[in-house]
Amino acid sequence: MQMPIKILATEVVSKIAAGEVIERPASVVKELIENSLDAGATQIAVEAQGGGVELIKVSDNGTGIPASELELAFHRYATSKIGNLDDLEKISSLGFRGEALPSIAAVAEVEISTQTSSDPIGSYMYLKKGEVVRKESRARSQGTTVTVRRLFRYFPARLKFLKSANTENSHIAHLVSQYALAFPEVKFSLVLDKRQSLRTTGNGDLREVVSEIYGSELAQRMLKVEQRDGLAKVSGLTSPPSLARSNRNYLSFFINRRWVHSPLLTRATEEAYRGLLMDGQHPITVINVSLPAQELDVNIHPAKAQIKFCHEQTVFSSVQKAIEEGLARTPIASSKAVPFSVSSGQWQSPRMIMDNEPAFVVAQLPTLELPVLRVLGQLANTYIIAEGPDGLYLIDQHAAHERILYDRILAQWSHKEVEVQGLLQPITIEFSPREEETLKAGKEFLAEFGFAIEPFGNRSYLIRAIPALVARANIIEIISALLDSLASKESPNPWEEKIAQSLACHGAIRAGQQLSNEEMRELIKQLEQTKQPRTCPHGRPTMIHLNSHQLEKEFGRIS
Amino acid sequence: MKLSCLQENLNRGLSIVGRAVATRSTLPITQNILLSAEQSRLKLSATNLEMAITCWVGAKVKQKGDITVPARLLSDFVNSLPNDLIEVNLPANSRILELKSGHFQAHIHGIDAADFPPIPQINDGITTTIEAASLREGIAQVAFAAATEESRPVLTGINTEFDGEQLNLAAADGFRLAVHKTTLSSPVKEKTTVIIPARTLNELNRLIGEQEEPVEITVNEKKSQVLFRLKDAELVSQLIQGSFPNYSQVIPQSYTTRAVVDINEFLRVTKMSSIFARDASGIVRLVITPGSELAPGKITVSAQAEEVGDNVGEVDALTDGEEAKIAFNVRYLSDVLSVLSQAQVALELTTPSSPGTIRPIGVDNYVHVVMPMFVQW
Numbered sequence: 056m057q058m059p060i061k062i063l064a065t066e067v068v069s070k071i072a073a074g075e076v077i078e079r080p081a082s083v084v085k086e087l088i089e090n091s092l093d094a095g096a097t098q099i100a101v102e103a104q105g106g107g108v109e110l111i112k113v114s115d116n117g118t119g120i121p122a123s124e125l126e127l128a129f130h131r132y133a134t135s136k137i138g139n140l141d142d143l144e145k146i147s148s149l150g151f152r153g154e155a156l157p158s159i160a161a162v163a164e165v166e167i168s169t170q171t172s173s174d175p176i177g178s179y180m181y182l183k184k185g186e187v188v189r190k191e192s193r194a195r196s197q198g199t200t201v202t203v204r205r206l207f208r209y210f211p212a213r214l215k216f217l218k219s220a221n222t223e224n225s226h227i228a229h230l231v232s233q234y235a236l237a238f239p240e241v242k243f244s245l246v247l248d249k250r251q252s253l254r255t256t257g258n259g260d261l262r263e264v265v266s267e268i269y270g271s272e273l274a275q276r277m278l279k280v281e282q283r284d285g286l287a288k289v290s291g292l293t294s295p296p297s298l299a300r301s302n303r304n305y306l307s308f309f310i311n312r313r314w315v316h317s318p319l320l321t322r323a324t325e326e327a328y329r330g331l332l333m334d335g336q337h338p339i340t341v342i343n344v345s346l347p348a349q350e351l352d353v354n355i356h357p358a359k360a361q362i363k364f365c366h367e368q369t370v371f372s373s374v375q376k377a378i379e380e381g382l383a384r385t386p387i388a389s390s391k392a393v394p395f396s397v398s399s400g401q402w403q404s405p406r407m408i409m410d411n412e413p414a415f416v417v418a419q420l421p422t423l424e425l426p427v428l429r430v431l432g433q434l435a436n437t438y439i440i441a442e443g444p445d446g447l448y449l450i451d452q453h454a455a456h457e458r459i460l461y462d463r464i465l466a467q468w469s470h471k472e473v474e475v476q477g478l479l480q481p482i483t484i485e486f487s488p489r490e491e492e493t494l495k496a497g498k499e500f501l502a503e504f505g506f507a508i509e510p511f512g513n514r515s516y517l518i519r520a521i522p523a524l525v526a527r528a529n530i531i532e533i534i535s536a537l538l539d540s541l542a543s544k545e546s547p548n549p550w551e552e553k554i555a556q557s558l559a560c561h562g563a564i565r566a567g568q569q570l571s572n573e574e575m576r577e578l579i580k581q582l583e584q585t586k587q588p589r590t591c592p593h594g595r596p597t598m599i600h601l602n603s604h605q606l607e608k609e610f611g612r613i614s
Numbered sequence: 615m616k617l618s619c620l621q622e623n624l625n626r627g628l629s630i631v632g633r634a635v636a637t638r639s640t641l642p643i644t645q646n647i648l649l650s651a652e653q654s655r656l657k658l659s660a661t662n663l664e665m666a667i668t669c670w671v672g673a674k675v676k677q678k679g680d681i682t683v684p685a686r687l688l689s690d691f692v693n694s695l696p697n698d699l700i701e702v703n704l705p706a707n708s709r710i711l712e713l714k715s716g717h718f719q720a721h722i723h724g725i726d727a728a729d730f731p732p733i734p735q736i737n738d739g740i741t742t743t744i745e746a747a748s749l750r751e752g753i754a755q756v757a758f759a760a761a762t763e764e765s766r767p768v769l770t771g772i773n774t775e776f777d778g779e780q781l782n783l784a785a786a787d788g789f790r791l792a793v794h795k796t797t798l799s800s801p802v803k804e805k806t807t808v809i810i811p812a813r814t815l816n817e818l819n820r821l822i823g824e825q826e827e828p829v830e831i832t833v834n835e836k837k838s839q840v841l842f843r844l845k846d847a848e849l850v851s852q853l854i855q856g857s858f859p860n861y862s863q864v865i866p867q868s869y870t871t872r873a874v875v876d877i878n879e880f881l882r883v884t885k886m887s888s889i890f891a892r893d894a895s896g897i898v899r900l901v902i903t904p905g906s907e908l909a910p911g912k913i914t915v916s917a918q919a920e921e922v923g924d925n926v927g928e929v930d931a932l933t934d935g936e937e938a939k940i941a942f943n944v945r946y947l948s949d950v951l952s953v954l955s956q957a958q959v960a961l962e963l964t965t966p967s968s969p970g971t972i973r974p975i976g977v978d979n980y981v982h983v984v985m986p987m988f989v990q991w
Binding site for chain 2: 174466471472474475476477478479480483505520522524526527528529530532
């Protein structure tokens with residue numbers, strides 16, 4: 056039985072459209088918060104129950120909706136935010152499509168109560184299945200309250216796909232947090248199932264919002280990011296490498312304070328942290344990028360979570376540079392193993408740091424460079440024990456050598472001067488189909504790094520030359536490890552990066568190898584000359600520093 | 615067991631077998647030395663399961679018997695005794711070895727000899743003898759070129775080919791090849807090729823030391839073990855199974871440039887450059903400049919370290935052919951130059967990316983091939 060083609064009923068159309076905008080309860084919250092922000096609210100209170108399915112209530116102190124326009128606001132494509140096509144080119148408000156309220160009304164019961172400064176009395180409206188059921192005048196202070204009940208009740212397909220109330224709550228909490236981060240000057244309050252879950256002061260201090268969301272200790276250690284030159288102005292906070300997290304949920308990006316999911320900005324951030332974090336670790340970052348409205352297109356995704364830039368590369372490098380500069384002022388690695396002592400005293404409450412201060416105070420300690428170290432000996436044939444002007448250093452010989460080789464390999468590669476050792480007799484390797492594909496894709500890179508690999512028929516290959524730095528290691532093992540790492544999608548590093556990492560790892564001295572004093576001194580000397588002596592290319596620390604103060608404390612010489 | 619022997623002899627014997635004592639082992643008894651009192655001599659044995667050394671020490675045996683004791687303990691104690699007669703006594707049904715010498719005595723707790731891994735006996739197979747000096751030279755000129763990295767086990771060994779009256783030793787580590795040919799004192803009955811661990815042969819060279827008596831070599835029928843019989847010691851070793859790469863095709867058959875130089879001078883400039891080559895994967899660049907009517911030919915050896923410094927050295931050379939350039943890992947060059955006893959050496963080249971050949975002048979039993987490094991000139 057085939058159905059005849061026909062135009063869908065209005066009710067069906069609006070539900071289909073609503074489905075694009077309102078995906079889950081958090082989408083309702085998002086649309087309502089954006090409306091509040093566009094209305095210039097300085098206080099926004101969000102309340103949700105039962106994961107937002109039972110109740111969502113968003114109240115603000117914004118401009119409100121005039122009584123005469125209230126009904127119109129629930130018509131599709133009705134908006135006060137843009138007027139004509141030109142406005143679409145330079146959108147400065149968060150919303151503009153005129154879809155939010157009708158979409159919500161299409162999938163839930165909505166109550167709205169609003170009051171403007173000009174209307175003598177506030178108005179109230181109750182909608183069910185998108186139809187106005189009741190409309191009356193009702194007093195309220197200036198602002199708007201939207202209450203959404205029984206979300207998706209007439210939309211069982213969507214309801215079925217919702218996760219547990221807890222999961223939906225957490226989506227709402229994450230969302231409200233993001234807006235709180237984007238608008239530190241707005242006072243946000245979130246009550247989930249009658250429990251206060253978030254409250255920001257709205258005093259405009261981003262660090263304070265971060266403190267509210269991620270905790271005060273973390274907030275104190277976050278580094279300031281600021282880049283006021285050029286097309287894209289970048290500002291925000293980012294974590295020192297020692298504060299990494301194991302997923303990307305802690306990356307918050309805002310474009311003109313619009314919360315976005317941007318693979319571009321994620322990459323730019325990770326690029327800035329390259330070599331500072333271990334594999335699988337991600338930073339905590341809150342970044343806002345200000346761009347002229349005509350530089351971007353937000354009208355891609357109904358929920359506006361994606362964004363297109365006119366000058367992607369500029370945005371990318373501005374963000375990367377800004378974060379790198381923020382990080383350059385950080386003390387690396389040592390802070391992780393040894394808790395801060397005197398240098399970051401408790402008196403430095405984040406409140407005392409003025410917004411326009413050049414750098415976070417702790418971050419000014421110039422500890423990126425190594426002091427002169429005197430080798431004392433080797434521990435477990437794995438760690439070099441050294442003395443510096445301010446205490447004891449334990450250096451992981453493998454990680455340290457890895458860092459040295461990594462820098463050297465990348466330097467040789469960038470000067471096109473990779474040292475290559477020819478093989479007297481080629482080594483034959485047979486690759487798996489997957490390895491072979493990776494090899495084909497990465498052939499040029501591998502050649503630039505000194506591998507001469509020739510096909511020998513039937514997935515067999517001949518290795519004729521290898522990088523000199525790994526000449527003494529197991530060649531077959533290196534090549535297969537290399538191909539594995541190139542094929543892995545987990546780490547987004549560029550290939551040259553992965554190749555250098557892999558070569559450095561295999562070429563470096565191993566743990567358990569006995570070193571003479573001479574060799575240890577040489578190793579430390581070379582480590583001192585690297586750019587990031589305190590971390591290996593995988594982001595593990597190369598050294599642990601026990602400062603004199605700490606030693607004195609441990610021995611009870613001081614309290 | 616009851617016997618007496620001279621401290622000097624026992625000490626020497628212990629230091630010989632001590633080379634085969636396992637340093638790290640899951641089998642603790644391999645860290646012991648087996649002492650067996652035989653007819654008028656004391657037999658000392660040690661094994662790390664890959665290689666075993668047995669050594670005989672002259673002794674006055676009053677009562678036969680055997681025991682194993684920790685190698686370090688026994689050697690260190692004996693070493694600290696004055697050169698005097700040592701009385702060694704193991705009471706019946708006891709595992710405590712008594713050592714007595716003048717005013718000094720010690721008791722060492724041992725483990726039953728029956729628990730000691732059996733030292734392989736090789737009585738049949740292919741047997742031959744060779745002059746100690748020839749074997750010593752062969753090992754010295756070849757063993758260093760073997761691989762130390764274990765990914766291709768055959769390359770950690772020395773390909774040993776017994777062919778009639780010929781003994782051909784070859785070692786390669788993927789970047790260089792050393793081949794040495796010498797004559798056996800007695801021909802083998804059939805052509806036999808085995809791969810002997812380079813470690814074993816290095817130990818053998820230490821054992822041969824200054825010995826002048828010929829060395830007897832026996833490969834068992836299964837070609838799994840080899841026995842070297844010296845004047846008063848024996849070394850048995852496992853052989854590496856597998857087939858050694860066919861190396862003859864690697865040796866260049868011709869050259870376009872040849873330079874003959876004094877080995878010691880060449881070694882000196884090489885070592886000089888190694889100081890600067892250290893920071894750059896050991897790269898040294900060699901340029902062979904042909905001589906003219908006015909000036910002799912030369913080899914220029916140079917090294918440079920980025921942002922550190924550089925150096926250049928020259929050696930006069932008798933050249934043949936056109937100008938040539940090549941870069942080597944300095945270690946490969948100094949390794950081979952250090953083991954040659956001749957006065958002069960020839961360096962033969964074709965292109966900067968083809969292997970270079972080094973042959974000592976005056977003999978034709980040795981050839982060394984080194985693969986270059988590819989650098990920007």
